[in-house]
Amino acid sequence: MSKPETPEIKNNFIYQEIDKDLAEGKNGGKILTRFPPEPNGYLHIGHAKSICLNFGIAKNYKAACNLRFDDTNPVKEDVEYVDSIQEDIKWLGFAWEGEPKYASDYFDQLYDWAVKLIKKGKAYVCELTPEEIAAQKGTPTVPGTESPYRNRSVDENLDLFERMKKGEFKDGEKILRAKIDMASPNMHMRDPIMYRIIHKPHHRTGDKWCIYPMYDYTHGQSDFIEAITHSICTLEFEVHRPLYNWFLDQILEGESAPEVRPRQIEFARLNLNYTVMSKRKLLELVQKGIVAGWDDPRMPTISGLRRRGYTPASIRMFADKVGVARRENVIDMGLLEYCIREDLNKRAMRVNAVLNPVKLIITNYPEDQVEMMETINNPEDVSMGAREIPFCKELYIERDDFMEDPPKKYFRLGPGREVRLKSGYIVKCEDFKKDADGNITEIYCTYDPETKSGMPQSNRKVKGTLHWVSARHAIDAEVRLYDRLFMDEEPDGHKEKDFKEFLNPDSLRILSGCKVEPFLKESKPLDGFQFQRLGYFCADKESAQEKLIFNKTVGLRDSWAKVNK
């Protein structure tokens, strides 16, 4: 049972702007936000920030948030993405208002408005090639020049636009442009393209259209149609805002004042170090087989994080902690890791797994004896109860937990040293065996029967406590250790080098022959656990009783590793 979350007090500037609008009595006091993904890729952690913002605002103002697919480009879009996006939003714990919406639902209205603009002399059909348009567009410092088609008659424009719609022209032959100002210091106001011809079926509208509206002409009008009050987007759209408002002004001209006039507000997108966030680059990693798919646990996608073992609560916590502002930012991966540890520490069951096993033999323990030792499931939450784990003469412990010649600050096992076996006995190392290569093959200990966990003698101070599994009862598992995908903090921040040059060759290490306690046999895909003393792991989506596979979500904080450096 997840506890109801009390929405935090929100201090970011967007809440302040909304409060201001409310105070001024705008939009009849209504609030409605939207999350508008293009279905051309999977959602990533950056989208999660936007989702938490938009749906969070809705929650905090007791309002709603729409899901709207910005599907104006059939060349890039696909229903696979429409489906994954919905799954990811739901998994994050949010619900949109009503049915999902699509910009393509508004194609008819958009077309009618385009005709209105033509009639007003505010749009024209242009026949320049893309190269010519680029050339006459000018540069940010040099004004553009006007298209020779700019001053066609309204009738001619109407006729040509209709014939564009009817499919009389080939892709790229003609476009519809807004007539604004070729000398504007804002490049987006230099007669931007409203419609282009694409003879390709659309995932929703099929063959109905061969002309498709551009983003700028679509987004604000879609917001208006849905009566979105606050259209929140990332900073790169800031220069589009005048155009957003211009189109709205045009379609609204001559109409009675609407109750809701959408307003665009921009915030700084999320950047995470040691990864890439652009859908194009993520797609490239998928298509080139560098990762195992959009949900590869090394991907910063929501589906990847899910498969990695991240919880929805941890991602929402992360979004809260990074905040919302207008300044460029790079968030340390460590913060994401902190959030998942924080969440899982409270909820994950503690289990025993030995990743790199070495056998420990208790020489004075009866040969065939098996004791069931009680162990607490989660010291952070006693309501999770306890369970029993089998203990016997031969155990596996972690290879790292024994040193032939340990330094003073090493609290684990070494010749003559004593350690506690968690929930078991205190044992003392008497001897060990090595193979020809010098690898430890067996460790011999004696145990003190009076130190069984729970008995008075067990309270003796011992420096170290080890996790273990019974050799006779342990089951084999594969464990996949993940590390950051890139070795550079900003892999796509180098002009001369491709981001793929910074891939971490050790981002995935597969361990087979790991020994886990019998309880884990029943684990189901995506179940998360703490492997005692190691970290958080979750059963992979392909894990099954016959072949257990666990993904490392994140390690425990490790102050020994720091000392060791």
Added chain:
RNA sequence: UGUCUCGUGGUGUAAUGGUAGCACAGAUGGUUUUGGUCCAUCUAGUCAGGGUUCGAAUCCUUGCGAGACAACCA
């Protein structure tokens, strides 16, 4: 040599004319049957100059630095 935006500890983010706070990271100590958790303490900041003001991170100004904008992408 355009227009717009942004500069607060290492990283994020508050303070919007009135004591620069919080989180992460880092350091030290305590507790601990996880070298985890938890607790305590500490380190560390307003880009620079000038101005307005009793008082400036906040307002004005100049500079410096960073980012966005020239796709028939969104």
